[in-house]
Amino acid sequence: MDFDLTAEQEQLRAAVRALGNRYGHEYFVAKARAGEHTTELWAEAGKLGYLGVNVPGEHGGGGGGITELAIVAEELAAAGCPLLLLVVSPAIAATVIARHGTQQQRERFLPGFADGSLKVAFAITEPEAGSNFHRLGTVARRDGAGWVLSGRKCFISGVDEARYVLVVARIAEEAGPAAKGPGTGTGPAAPRLKPALFVVPTDAAGLTSSKLDMEIVSPENQFLLYLDDVRLPADALVGGPDSGLPALFSGLNPERITVAAMSAGTARYALERAGRYTATRKVWGGRTIGAHQGVAHPLAHAAVQVELARLMVYKAAALYDAGRDVEAGVAANMAKYAATEASALAVDTAIQSLGGNGMTTEYGVATLLGAVRAGRIAPVSREMILNFVAQHVLDQDRSY
Known part of the structure; x- marks a missing residue:
């Protein structure tokens, strides 16, 4: 049983702490009060490789894991700069793409995660369902070779800073024949909806957002999202139809x-x-x-x-x-x-x-x-x- 970080992890902790202390809580609060983002801190952290510590090395990242990203998140917060987008973009979106995206998706998105030039928001929560993916009302239906998304999301962080939103929706699964028996008939069963994740550009037609006023001092904002027949290409689906869960x-x-x-x-x-x-x-x-x-x-x-x-x-x-x-x-x-x-x-x-x-x-x-x-x-x-x-x-x- 070992409670010590490796020498490399300790070096990462010290370096991130030094970066955070150069900005500090006054910078964080000033940005929040001015309605601005922590652009300078994010850009410098990305340039130094801290935002991509968990991205595989072959895509320009540090090749580490969530332990290294947790160190980054903790030390920036300990300097008074708790960056929520660290959770949303590198932790959630980059991990999902790295572990379950297609080869083309990994090559397209991971280098941007690695250097911090790409921010991706994450949208699961809905007004009625919360984050219960079994009850989500956002649905994706096939449209030729592509997809059409419709639904609503709430409390989505950083939409105004992100180039894409990773949207959790449900798609119709192919239904088999209904079970035979008295009164059951032999017609097809109703289609079952299963989770799926889609990479949606924030400037996509049909995607609109509305900022929520929050009693939180933060440079990162929360939004309502509306997806009104947002049309996407086939490769917007992360992985494949069975990769969602x-x-x-x-x-x-x-x-x-x-x-x-x-x-x-x-x-x-x-x-x-x-x-x-x-x-x-x-x-x-x-x-x-x-x-x-x-x-x-x-x-x-x-x-x-x-x-x-x-x-x-x-x-x-x-x-x-x-x-x-x-x-x-x-x-x-x-x-x-x-x-x-x-x-x-x-x-x-x-x-x-x-x-x-x-x-x-x-x-x-x-x-x-x-x-x-x-x-x-x-x-x-x-x-x-x-x-x-x-x-x-x-x-x-x-x-x-």
Whole structure:
């Protein structure tokens, strides 16, 4: 059992930390307040190879895995720059294309993921179905040699920055004859819909978006998407007609792991700010406020929760990179739960320890409140993770 990163991974951590610290939380907040994107940070991270660490080497990437991408996500967040598009584009979209795309799709898209020049959004969530792919209303139907997509999506990140959207839809599966028996007849059964993923250009005819106003300080925006008979060529389908479900799951575990890593990094940032303040702040000529257990113990408790979550993050990443997908699925869900809970606790505790200063923009912790609260909801809610653990770890019956 080895809890240490490799020398190369440690070097990556130090390099990303240095990059993040050159930009910092003030840059992140200023971009968000101005309605701008973190274009400079993203471009430099891409140029240095940090955005493509998990892309295969033959396509220009670093040849690493989700462990390396988790390091990047955590360290940028620990510098006060939690980039959600790291989760969406390199973690989800690049992984799906690398593992399940055709050779032509890998050659077309992966070099752009590798150098950060390509951003791809991910669209699964719908107003009625949430992220339950069994209930998705977005449907793709064949149209000659191509496809036509129709449906709606919500809470889709980064559409205004992306060149493509990886859309989860359902396609009609060829139906066989109905089972014979009294009253069943022998006609064909109704077609069954199964998941499929499509790469849709953001400028495609019929694809429109509407920005959602969010109570989150972030340079990355959320959108409603409308697909009104969006026509696509045959090669827009990722892999083939039977690739949808495995492709979808191959992207969801990296999503949870990198969200967890980003959450852990955000928690570290908040605790570092709070620790620095409480170790130097003195009142009434006495000792620092951090010398009082009423201040120090809540911070120490949060620090313990964050470190436990980080262990789960890198266990999940190691399992995923080892190809142990079933175990990685359990670990990824646990990591996401633990890290987002720890992050919300750390930010709230940091604000409380700073008193009134904790609510100011200057001290840089209250600006994270919306994001860490949203992390307990998306990309999968804490309640659904508890359902998953109850069913798959504790062998309990489904409650829904």
